[in-house]
Amino acid sequence: MKTRIITIMVALMAVIAHATAQDLDEKYATDLLKAGTKAPDMRVGTGKDGKAVRLSDLKGKYVLINFWASWCPDCRRETPALQRLWQKYGEKGLQIAGISYDTNREAWQKYIADNKMVWWQYSELKKWKKETQSDRLYHINWIPTLYLIAPDGRVVLATVMMDKVEAELAKALGD
Numbered sequence: 001m002k003t004r005i006i007t008i009m010v011a012l013m014a015v016i017a018h019a020t021a022q023d024l025d026e027k028y029a030t031d032l033l034k035a036g037t038k039a040p041d042m043r044v045g046t047g048k049d050g051k052a053v054r055l056s057d058l059k060g061k062y063v064l065i066n067f068w069a070s071w072c073p074d075c076r077r078e079t080p081a082l083q084r085l086w087q088k089y090g091e092k093g094l095q096i097a098g099i100s101y102d103t104n105r106e107a108w109q110k111y112i113a114d115n116k117m118v119w120w121q122y123s124e125l126k127k128w129k130k131e132t133q134s135d136r137l138y139h140i141n142w143i144p145t146l147y148l149i150a151p152d153g154r155v156v157l158a159t160v161m162m163d164k165v166e167a168e169l170a171k172a173l174g175d
Contacts, residue, residue: 024160024161025159025160025161025164028141028142028145028160029142029145029158029159029160031139031141032138032139032140032145032147032158032159033138033139033147033155033158034155034158035154035155035156035157035158036154036155037154037155038153038154038155039055039065039147039149039153039154039155040055040137040138041054041055041056042054042055042099042133042134042137043055043122044058044063044065044097044099044120044122045097045120045121045122046122053120055097055149055153056153058095058097059151059152059153060151061093061094061095061151062089062093062094062095062148062149062150062151062156062169062172062173063094063095063096063097063148063149064082064085064094064095064096064097064146064147064148064149064165064169065096065097065099065138065146065147065148065149066078066082066096066097066098066099066144066145066146067099067101067134067135067138067140067143067144067145067146067147068098068099068100068101068143068144069100069101069102069108069128069143070100070102070107070108070110070111070112071102071107072101072143072144074143074144075143075144076111078144078162079115079117081162081166082096082098082117082119083115083116083117085165085166085169086118086119088169089169089173090119092173092174093173094169094173095119095120096119096120097119097120097121097122098112098117098119098120098121098122099122099123099134100121100122100123101123101127101128101132101135101143102123102125103125103126103127104125105123105125108123108125128140128143129141138158142160144160145158145159145160146158146159146160146161146162146165148165148168148169148172150172156168156172
């Protein structure tokens with residue numbers, strides 16, 4: 001009897017954990033751009049020549065836009081997953097663009113360097129939700145938020161859940 005109760009409790013906890021994970025998009029991603037929408041063009045980095053790199057410059061490739069900040073605990077927890085995606089799909093043509101809501105240049109750049117985030121990075125160095133343009137263009141109400149953009153420049157996926165990105169990339173670029 002005791003074993004049966006424990007088994008039921010473990011199963012119930014697994015169902016609750018799964019439901020909670022599924023609800024994150026329902027809770028935090030309801031206003032995000034829908035799949036099929038043309039992704040708004042914006043700056044996503046700086047080239048070696050010092051010139052701005054725009055999302056439209058990366059057309060023809062899959063682009064994962066990661067809206068984040070170095071001060072965000074959830075964003076920091078996601079960094080290893082982004083590194084794995086870069087290692088797995090970077091050579092297959094995936095571009096990653098980190099759009100940061102940091103306002104402190106030194107803290108932002110230190111986090112990038114310390115964590116070997118070698119993909120495109122950009123920050124307006126302005127307060128999120130008050131002064132940034134990217135949050136308005138992409139309806140960012142929670143970070144981290146992830147957008148997967150197709151080679152044709154359209155949104156494939158908008159989510160706050162890394163596992164959905166991983167599944168979509170496996171379909172698009174092979175596992």
